[in-house]
Amino acid sequence: MRFLLLSLLTWSVALAGLSKHIASYDIQATLNHKTHTITGNETLTWVNDSPDTVSTLQFHLYMNAFRNTKSTFFTESGGQLRGDQFKGDEWGWIEVKKMRLASGADVTKAIRFIHPDDNNAEDRTVIEVALPQAVKPGETIQVAIDFETKMPMVFARTGFRKDFYLVGQWFPKIGVWETAGFRYSTQGAWNCHQFHANSEFFANFGRYDVQLTVPSEMVIGATGEQTKRVENVSNKTTTYGFHQEDVTDFAWTVQPNYIRVERMFEAAKETTAKEIAYEAKLGGVPEEDVRLSDVKMIVLMQPEHAEQIERTFHATRAALKHFGLWYGRYPYKTITVVDPPYGAGGAGGMEYPTFITAGTSWKLPPGSRGLEEVTVHEFGHQFWMQLVATNEFEESPMDEGLNTYSTTLIMDKVYGGIGQLPITLFGMNVWDWLHLPGISDLSLDRAAFLMSPADDDLLRKSWQYYDSQSYGVNSYMRMGVTLDTLERIVGHDTMARLMRTYHTRYRFRHPTARDFAKVASEVSGQNLDWFFNQFFFGNRLLDYRIGEVTSEQRRTPMGRFEKGGTFQITTRKDARKADDANDENKAFRKEYLGTVKIQRHGDAVAPVEIVIRFKDGSVEKRQWDGEYRWVKYTFVRSSEIESVDIDPAKKYRLDVSFANNSWVSKYQVEVSTHWSANVLFWLQNLMLILTSVA
């Protein structure tokens, strides 16, 4: 009977919302602004939904990454992340003061620090607790934890600066129990990695009920919906309540001078019937599944960026609309966009459930779309990381890369790309003035990918990439370009279906790259193993190039020939004479032997189309499997070869050189002259400046 009741309880907990609530938290926390500490207690409700008996629990104590210079995070990062440097002595840490089970057992003394990734005994970002009684399959355990968190000076996602706080990774958070067959697991074990410089997070879904007490002058924003606001007049604090189901984390921010603006995303007004019908048809789903829901958008902006509030809302609306239409409606009621202040840029460009941080600069020119880019990208993580909750420690390209691909689509569609770089001279927009072309996200992604096209495997544990640049290029741009290539191979419509299918199938779940590959082959109806094995799970460099192109006029053959049973010899002199006569004869139809050699420079093998155009307008197309290192085509034509193009549709964005994919017989004199004139001009200007100063 007890077992039955427990099972029912587990069932009801697990299926309370849209996701399986494996790890739910009730937290009460108070911010002490003077000491920059948060004193809190949490009650974790954890459901063992595996068939395993679990005798220990593992928790992340992420904030201990900022405890000292010996932590794994610090040794890997050298105290800087994304260009932001840790300065001063405001370290961050978290201490578990007490840990008790619902049974009353105090397990505080059973806590020990573990270092599953690098055996760094100085790292204190993961703890393990041996339970007095194992958690059986289907059972639920409740753990009450008292903790104190000291916020560090903000430089890597979380922390404070003056009276600004961005509070993320701040409470003891349970790891993910992976039973055999779950993701890549072969046996039941905790997936609870240390906090690395180049890694983000992984957690189960659950419910978060959080009560935050902060100084009353603070303006607050947090994950989820606000449920409560009580002023504590005696100590000039205010307690806010927030509630959110079906999420994997909880973050919040406070600052007294935030400008807080709310707007509604009204789904009916934002989308047209035509758009709904189109997406439904494209996805092969009922229109009802495509329709979006209303969302309250909250923007917390710095006063000096007030003029950019509408831009932020515009980008958030664009993201809500397109992510929703393409992959499925945003299921939460709120989205909060935070603009961190000057000096706290390290907190910007980060994603948490229903809560994102963007970032901008003072007087950002309208043509520079950095604000829109970061807003759309961070919002995109609601879909790739939060709803489809891949393991960011182990497969960062599966959230950052998919999100880069999606962001690029939206940015290029809505804004025409990132546009201008924000280069100003005393407030004047230099980019505009020099008439430089806007930059599309697609070309920017490819440009960044080319900086490190195959130095690392695309998919690696995030701390195992060669360096932070390799982590960045592989996690973001290389995966973006890989997916763009995949889209060009399977076609736009198929890719749209593929992404939607992958998203909806794994919404509120924890898929892997292998799951994505399976969905891709299933939806496209093609065997895409060759693609995934080389470009997803392998590390092949793709580079086709035109080796040699010649067109030689066929001349009179020389030597001994059999004709009508007798042998005749055409001498060199005879042949020359015949050739001269032919050259003078305007009616003579010349013949050319055209030769085209295509080389495969990279180690990636991919079927490729080759188009050969002749000067008489005729066209030859060839399909090459790319298996051997090169291929040669010969043609006998009445005309010379005019141009050769490998992959003329530019399907393979992964090809590291477009320049060598094309050959034209005509020397590009216009382009060379234009380029040369420009280079000369800029160097002359430089010389004149040097002459002026010397």
Added chain:
Amino acid sequence: MTITQAISNAARRANGRKRMIVLYWFTQMMVAALAALPLLGIAVPMLAHSGWAPELLKQFDVTFITEAMQARPGVGGAAFSAYPLIIFLTMTSGVFLAGGAVKLMVQDATVYSPREFWSGCGEYFWRFFRLMLYSLLLYAIANALAGSVKKVADKMWGDGLESAPMVMAGWVSNALLILLCGLVSTAMDYAKVRLVRDESRKSLRACLGSIWLVLRNPRVMGAWLILAVFWVLFTMLYQPVANNIPAVKMPLILVLALWQQLYILARVWLRFVSWGTAAELDPELRPAPLPPEEFVPVLSTGATEDYAI
């Protein structure tokens, strides 16, 4: 003499030496062409026969730059590492050409001839070269002074959560840097004029004397400011026209190239006017050296002739 009169006289001097300006411009272009070779050596062979050329060479396309670096890492690296040397060589060639230019701008009566120009280049090269080395130190000091403004602002602002004051401090710092560079540049013009006019070989003395002269006579910076305004005006005229030349066909590309060279020629002319202005103002600002004492013969006792002193 007012500043505008000095500039106007200098412009007349420059206009009277058109052939020299053209020679200067041509030589400068040749040196620039030499310096451009490493860049062109990467881009042109890669793209001269590629159908992608128009797309990839669109202005300074970011994709092309990384593609070129990926395709030819060795060549690209070599080209970039060659650039400090190229900058040094272009600076040196600028110093060399300045010798001839300043000589002919300073000497009123000299009739221009290529021979005079080149002889001036050779004659004053080492003096001007030493001057350039001293000026580098002065620019470093200017940079440090301007940078300190930003540092002070940064320190004063502390943990401030707004960027606007720091951005404005950056503007002030940049403006100060430009002004100080203008001051050093102006002083170096006067130093060159002094070296030529005095037929002196003492570059350090000329450098320090000219800095002192510019500091004592801040109105010479007015001349620098007026010439800077001219430069801005020329640029504002050049850029919109250049932006609107659709340089895709050869005739229009040549029009653009011609327009670019006209702009360069205008800048060369401004450089000459700048030297000319220094030549005009220098005698007025710098006290003329005392005339040598006249010889007074000592008369023997009993002389009968009178000498008027």
